[in-house]
Amino acid sequence: MEQDSNTESLIFDAAKSVFLEKGFDGAKMQNIADTAGINKALLHYYYRSKEKLFDVVFSQILNQFFKKMGEVWETELSIEEKISAFIDTYVDFLLKNPFIPRFVINTLARFPQNAGEVLEGKTNGIFTKMKSILQKIQNDIDKEAAAGQIKPVKIQDLMVNTISLIIFPIIAEPMIKMIFGLNQNDYKNFIIQRKQVIKDLLIRSLKK
Amino acid sequence: MEQDSNTESLIFDAAKSVFLEKGFDGAKMQNIADTAGINKALLHYYYRSKEKLFDVVFSQILNQFFKKMGEVWETELSIEEKISAFIDTYVDFLLKNPFIPRFVINTLARFPQNAGEVLEGKTNGIFTKMKSILQKIQNDIDKEAAAGQIKPVKIQDLMVNTISLIIFPIIAEPMIKMIFGLNQNDYKNFIIQRKQVIKDLLIRSLKK
DNA sequence: TTTGCAATTAACCATTTGGTTAAACTTTAT
DNA sequence: ATAAAGTTTAACCAAATGGTTAATTGCAAA
Structure with missing residues (x-):
């Protein structure tokens, strides 16, 4: 594979x-x-050992997860276009790798000691990279906001809103199927249609 | 306790x-x-047995989780007010019970066979109740939309957006702390401030 | 006070699980 | 061809784990 x-x-x-x-x-x-x-x-x-094997696997998955998360933002698109592109590529990525977000989140919760420094080393400083990307996006936002093109927002809020809307329905797949009575196909369509729903929601929130 | x-x-x-x-x-x-x-x-x-004990505990938690989720919607408030009230009460509930959503979602994913009928029996038909509440909300939305007070939306989208924005940051607590470099106190403030962020986002999406 | 039943415990059991070992097999270099 | 090194396996081990048992303790009714 x-x-x-x-x-x-x-x-x-x-x-x-x-x-x-x-x-x-x-x-x-x-x-x-x-x-x-x-x-x-x-x-x-x-x-x-099991721990060592898990470590190697977890590091690789964590890299995959965050690398994909960082990709789109380093382009020359406008904020709105970046958000739109991010939603498209990340939803597609998660549809192909539906277990990754639940695994990452559960593992981070399960081994809180690994939190900071340990992981940082094993993953080529993925969190440092992440933070620098976030800083860059914040600068872009500030610029566009100063130019009157969008409303000013904090990158933390924008980012958490975005990944919440994208990732939660993937993590909660069994719950969503159950509550709304969806089969596998209904569910997949629901997620795909959500791309547009999420775009509308987020981009509207940036309009002045 | x-x-x-x-x-x-x-x-x-x-x-x-x-x-x-x-x-x-x-x-x-x-x-x-x-x-x-x-x-x-x-x-x-x-x-x-462990299974029996787990069953009793899980049923109780599932009831707690969904009962709290259904509460606000049966009032006489407008949709916007209901959303606002729901965000307030559910965020407060999760701050007091931060493990519940991850536990429910993981358990539902872990035992997919329990999915439909089995759980339904053990929880006084919590999913049926849930669906009837959703139907009622959809009617309210349709009414307000027909009266030109809000934009028409599908309850599935509104509901998934809402619980995604509320629950994900609770489930992903360790990840969010890590990415943004927050300590316990920073994090709690972040979640509390998100109440308003989520309200703004969702209510804006209902404006015509 | 004694009898009988429910509640509680220490000791034990069988299975599972992560991990080891020594032998066998395969490949590579001489 | 053969020795040496690397690879793979069956059998085994100790600890952990869910579960049981038989004996003990506590308590209420007679």
């Missing part, structure tokens, strides 16, 4: 799939070995 | 607290017994 089929990446892919779906506690080493189609001892041969 | 201190409710409270924080897989019976200050065998004496 990810790389060529040497044993190490075979294990990595299996572990990623199992951890993503079940989380650290729910995932069992035997299940990962079975998924990879190899003997359980090989997991330890290549990755030493 | 919840009832008088007979052993049964002592166990229930301990189990609720441990399950809420760690989820089904992460919670250990011994830990629940220790939290309740009683012997592990008593858990089985009163509740037979």
Whole structure:
């Protein structure tokens, strides 16, 4: 799925799939070995322990999650166009990787000690990068606001609004299906149609 | 915390607290017994098995979660006022019960078989109730829209937007703290200030 | 006070789980 | 061809975990 089929990446892919779906506690080493189609001892041969294996997988997913989140903002588009492009690409990304946000959020909640510095090292300073991108967006907003093109907003509010509207319905998929009585297909259409709903909502909030 | 201190409710409270924080897989019976200050065998004496105990706890939490969600909408306020009131009461509720939404969503994702009918029975038909409330709100919206007071919207969109904006920042607390470099106090203020941010965003989206 | 029942506990049990080991198999270099 | 190194496996181990049991304690009715 990810790389060529040497044993190490075979294990990595299996572990990623199992951890993503079940989380650290729910995932069992035997299940990962079975998924990879190899003997359980090989997991330890290549990755030493469950924690170590999880660490590698989690770092990779965290990078994937935030890299995708940072992408669109470094372009030369207007704020409104950036928001629109971000919604499109991030919703598409999540439709292909629906387990990632729940996994990231649960893991961050599960291992609060990993919080700051530890993760920062293992992920090429992903949080520092994130903060610098946010600062840049804030500057863009301030510029456009000063030019009278949009209402001034705090990047924290805009960002949290945006990712809340995008990510929550993915995390809460089972709940949303249940409350509204949707099947898999209804649900997927609902998410796709939400792209426009979210754009309208956010862009309207920037109009003066 | 919840009832008088007979052993049964002592166990229930301990189990609720441990399950809420760690989820089904992460919670250990011994830990629940220790939290309740009683012997592990008593858990089985009163509740037979981990699954049974979890079932009782989960049903109660699910009721709490949705009951609180349904409350405000049955009043005589205008849609805008209802939204505003809902945001206030639900944010306050979540600040006092920050683990509930993550727990509910994870459990629903963890046990998809419980989905429809099973839960419906154990929770006094909470989902049926939910759907009837949603229908009522949709009628109110249609009425106000026909009278030209607001823009017409689908209740599904309005509802998902609202709970996304409210719940996501609670579920993603560790992530938000990390990205924006907030401490516990910063974070709490951020959430409280978001009440107004969310109101502005949603009510603006209803203006013609 | 004694009898009987409910409540509580310490000790135990079987299974699961993360992890290890020693042997076997495969590949590579000489 | 063969030795050495790397790879893979079956069998095993200790700790943790959900659950049981038999004995003990507490308490209310007779």
